[in-house]
């Protein structure tokens with residue numbers, strides 16, 4: 447005689463739906479001596495009937511009437527099938543497999559649950575003696591057991607839903623908190639990265655989110671737009687701010703020295719390497735490595751950098767052992783690196799690795815509304831540095847600034863303001879007069895560059911010098927960097943010719959160290975005369 451009351455207590459207190467279903471099926475098997483028992487329920491979309499048994503990887507369509515489950519679901523009515531009747535249900539392969547073990551005298555009952563409900567939540571599959579499976583639900587105690595199961599399931603389902611809702615709520619709360627924190631950080635940043643134009647507000651938000659990520663950041667912008675300032679902000683706002691930010695300008699270091707600067711070297715690696723020296727990659731461990739003007743990195747070194755970025759391991763020049771360094775890379779460029787990739791001067795694979803989080807800085811001319819705030823910021827800086835009390839900027843001086851194109855961007859504005867401050871008395875404002883002449887000069891220089899015939903030689907050319915330069919035609923220049931490099935080469939060749947190849951004299955006459963001239967000759971491929 448089944449003791450349904452005792453067995454019902456087994457269902458109470460179960461906290462997981464899987465365990466509840468397993469216990470329910472186990473009790474039915476034991477109390478009704480079933481050969482097999484399976485609980486199934488429709489999936490979230492209600493299209494398929496899924497068994498609650500992880501060892502089965504089958505499911506049945508709720509609309510496919512070639513299996514009896516679909517009939518039970520659609521009619522909300524139990525179905526009993528004898529071993530003989532099962533022969534009529536051979537078209538559904540999965541169902542055939544399920545009933546393949548039904549003995550000659552056994553039968554199958556497919557019962558929708560909850561009992562007496564039109565809304566089917568489960569389908570119960572029972573396989574066993576027909577006398578037991580067909581009369582089980584006539585017993586009130588068994589019916590109560592099944593009722594407790596369905597109620598307990600609903601309770602767990604509701605609890606699960608509540609927990610899901612709670613989790614979602616706490617997730618959206620932490621998202622709101624994160625957004626608020628990011629907003630605060632972006633606001634704090636506005637004290638050092640000045641500008642309330644929309645483009646600057648957006649940039650500050652991007653900096654905050656870039657800093658929170660581990661991605662490689664590429665800062666692009668013209669000279670003087672604040673690339674270095676942005677790189678510092680990313681480091682300061684990142685979790686790496688307790689470790690160093692190590693910076694190097696790839697354009698300022700001779701090619702042959704750049705590798706040992708970055709990777710370090712071991713004693714004896716080359717003549718002059720009389721002790722081991724740590725490179726910048728090792729110094730940046732835990733912190734940030736800032737590679738300024740990365741477009742100038744030689745191709746061979748680009749390949750080595752890519753390897754380091756991918757493996758976080760590097761080998762010092764002349765070293766046998768690899769070392770590890772965990773750094774975040776921030777790079778900057780003022781050139782169009784994609785064009786460099788197309789011209790095969792920059793590796794495409796490295797390009798994509800560097801541009802994981804691109805940031806583009808606007809030209810100052812694109813945010814004229816920020817000029818006033820930037821000017822006041824630089825006046826304050828000037829006052830603090832020099833113990834002065836300049837009061838601000840006259841509105842006409844501001845108008846005057848807004849008329850200028852600022853090819854040197856914020857750096858040029860800073861210099862102009864410093865120039866204006868130097869000419870202004872304490873407790874006075876910078877006047878239009880103190881800036882107008884300087885801006886007129888700058889405009890003239892700019893114009894001279896675009897109208898070469900009217901060019902006046904800059905003051906640093908010595909008019910009566912024996913090696914006086916003849917201004918050439920600049921109108922056709924489309925690549926400033928190349929043009930400057932050609933110009934530099936021409937000057938060096940002229941000067942070396944003049945001194946019959948004497949590098950010492952040529953260097954002295956150009957006001958540069960002999961070593962720098964040697965490096966430039968090597969870079970520009972100027973052979974000894």
Ligand SMILES: Nc1ncnc2c1ncn2[C@@H]1O[C@H](COP(=O)(O)OP(=O)(O)OP(=O)(O)O)[C@@H](O)[C@H]1O
Pocket residue numbers: 638639640641667668669670671672673674675676780820823856857860
């Ligand atoms: N938004 C800004 N707010 C305050 N100061 C700024 C801002 N942008 C640039 N500056 C100042 O302008 C000067 C130039 O900035 P920075 O060196 O970061 O520019 P850059 O783009 O790296 O220049 P370059 O490419 O020539 O090296 C610095 O003195 C910097 O503090």
